[in-house]
Amino acid sequence: MRSLLALLSCAFIVAASAASAETRVFIIANQADGYGIDQCLAKGEKCGAQVARTYCQSRDFAQASAYRRVDPDEITGSVPKSGANCSHGHCDEYVAITCQR
Numbered sequence: 001m002r003s004l005l006a007l008l009s010c011a012f013i014v015a016a017s018a019a020s021a022e023t024r025v026f027i028i029a030n031q032a033d034g035y036g037i038d039q040c041l042a043k044g045e046k047c048g049a050q051v052a053r054t055y056c057q058s059r060d061f062a063q064a065s066a067y068r069r070v071d072p073d074e075i076t077g078s079v080p081k082s083g084a085n086c087s088h089g090h091c092d093e094y095v096a097i098t099c100q101r
Contacts (some may be wrong), residue, residue: 008040008077011012019038021100021101022061022100022101023065023098023099023100023101024061024096024098024099025096025098025099026055026056026059026096026097026099027070027075027094027095027096028055028094028097029093029094029095030069030093030094030095037051038093040094041067041068041069041095041097042067042068042069042093042095044066044068044069045071046065049064049067052064052067055097055099056097056099056100059099060101061099061100061101062100062101063099063100064097064098064099064100065098065099065100066096066097066098067095067096067097067098068092068095068096069093069094069095069096070095070096072093072094077083082098
């Protein structure tokens with residue numbers, strides 16, 4: 001009986017801690033910087049991990065769990081039109097960074 005109660009208590013604690021974890025996806029403009037960081041993020045390559053983590057930490061999140069390029073069609077809401085803020089021929093390119101607390 002005690003072991004069952006202990007097991008249920010552990011399961012409750014694990015479920016409660018998982019429920020308190022917060023995840024948020026940030027959509028940011030993928031601006032060519034000349035260093036290739038934009039491509040690391042857009043392609044989900046390992047070289048973008050530190051940039052994504054730093055981005056999340058600057059917004060009080062512990063880590064970045066994912067990052068990838070997103071098409072403007074995937075984004076709901078207001079997206080700048082083609083030609084707005086274009087630099088180096090990279091217009092309408094966005095990156096999604098998933099941050100977790």
